[in-house]
Amino acid sequence: MFTGIIEEKGEVVAVEAAGGGARMSVRGPVVTSDARHGDSIAVNGVCLTVVDVRGDVFTVDVMKESLDRSSLGALSEGGAVNLERAVRADQRLGGHIVQGHVDGTAALLSREPGDNWDDLRFGLPASLSRYVAEKGSIAVDGISLTVTTVDDGSFGVSLIPTTLKLTTLGERQVGDLVNLEVDVIAKYVERLVGAR
CATH class of the missing domain: 2.40.30.20 (Elongation Factor Tu (Ef-tu); domain 3)
Incomplete structure (x- = not known):
């Protein structure tokens, strides 16, 4: 994990x-x-x-x-x-639970630089859209991020200077593909509710 x-x-x-x-x-x-x-x-x-x-x-x-x-x-x-x-059992869980099991890929659709952060918008495959919620968590290229906006075909995130500097998202250009992993808890809830 x-x-x-x-x-x-x-x-x-x-x-x-x-x-x-x-x-x-x-x-x-x-x-x-x-x-x-x-x-x-x-x-x-x-x-x-x-x-x-x-x-x-x-x-x-x-x-x-x-x-x-x-x-x-x-x-x-x-x-x-x-x-x-991988996280050790005695460490803090600073982001969210990430399994490293990629659910799909998406393209960077837009990038809006700000004074202190950048707003990025990514495509969202239809098969994953039900697992993505505003203010929920998503992993983009392994980075735990908070979803700022979401619609049926895309989602947005805002990146602070530390994320821009210390991860590859600072270098990504419009059209680049990224890995997505949705919140595993949402997938399990859907499976349990669907079984009823």
Whole structure:
């Protein structure tokens, strides 16, 4: 489990195709400081398992399913990614419950810079719109954000200077694809209510 509080921006140092999936190596001095084989690290919001650590670079295998459901397949050497280690049970949950199980992708539709923050609007796939609520939580490329506005086809968020500086959302341009993970609690409530 993750919190959506990004620990650092990492850099993709290698991507190799591997049997329909990929093997990816990422530089991240903070997340590799205590990383071991088998640990979970979220890369742009996708929970991946560490298979090797060498210095400040960790390597992960990315299944075809993850490539198909996320924007990871578009990453190449030199690309910036958001990184977060799995939360320990004795840590604060600073964002919201993030599983690292991406529900879909969406394009950045608009970006309005402000004096102290930027307002961003993203597309919202119809299959996910029922899980997104104004003032609710959503993970965008692994970042825990509060939804400011929502309609059937899009949602908005406001980014403070820290988020703009320390995550990849500060660099995203209109048309760029991002990973979305809706609030897991909303999905479970729907499932339980639907079963009645």
